[in-house]
Amino acid sequence: MNFDINLATRVYIDFRKVNLILTLVIIMLISWIALSLYNFNLNLEMTHKFGEYKAGKLAGSKAGKISESDYSKFLAEVKSVNAIIYSRSYDWLALLNNLERLVPDGVALKGLEPSGKGEFLKLSATARNFSSIRKFIENLENSKSFTEVYLTDQTSIRTEKQKGINFTVTCRASIL
Numbered sequence: 001m002n003f004d005i006n007l008a009t010r011v012y013i014d015f016r017k018v019n020l021i022l023t024l025v026i027i028m029l030i031s032w033i034a035l036s037l038y039n040f041n042l043n044l045e046m047t048h049k050f051g052e053y054k055a056g057k058l059a060g061s062k063a064g065k066i067s068e069s070d071y072s073k074f075l076a077e078v079k080s081v082n083a084i085i086y087s088r089s090y091d092w093l094a095l096l097n098n099l100e101r102l103v104p105d106g107v108a109l110k111g112l113e114p115s116g117k118g119e120f121l122k123l124s125a126t127a128r129n130f131s132s133i134r135k136f137i138e139n140l141e142n143s144k145s146f147t148e149v150y151l152t153d154q155t156s157i158r159t160e161k162q163k164g165i166n167f168t169v170t171c172r173a174s175i176l
Contacts, residue, residue: 095145095173099123102139102146106132110166121146123169126157133167140171148172 066074103109103125111124127133133151140149153168 095121098143098145102136102143104132104135104139107136119172121171121173122152123171125167125169127165127167128162130165133165137169140169145174146171147174 099109099112106128107125108127109123109125111122113122113124114120115122125136127136133154137149137151140146149169149171151167152170153166155166157164157166
């Protein structure tokens with residue numbers, strides 16, 4: 001053993017690691033302070049904008065009161081415009097949902113042509129056989145959504161591997 005070394009007089013701390021840790025802590029604190037100042041400034045701006053908005057609302061509510069008769073006239077106009085919009089609109093999603101439900105296996109729709117403001121439909125389709133066509137037309141006739149169902153065109157087709165029938169059906173859609 002060497003008794004010449006005095007352990008009490010030597011420093012055993014790694015100042016590089018201590019300085020690195022202190023530097024990281026200071027950087028984190030500066031970042032946190034900068035973020036806090038940014039949020040504080042943002043909140044201050046929003047509070048200022050809200051004050052301006054509130055002042056404008058209070059000034060606007062005092063300046064322009066609407067009478068009850070003017071308000072009822074306005075509501076009547078809105079109601080009439082909404083009635084026009086609703087009368088011209090058509091629930092296409094309900095129509096497509098019904099068609100999806102009514103098309104049997106063996107029939108593939110190729111086209112859907114509305115006419116007469118969406119009341120009349122011309123459906124172009126392809127079927128494997130005539131019984132599939134008959135089933136499709138029966139489904140349309142038995143549905144509450146379609147009336148006046150007519151088979152207007154039918155042609156046989158033949159490819160190298162399959163044969164089928166192209167057909168066209170016209171009907172009146174009653175989904176509004």
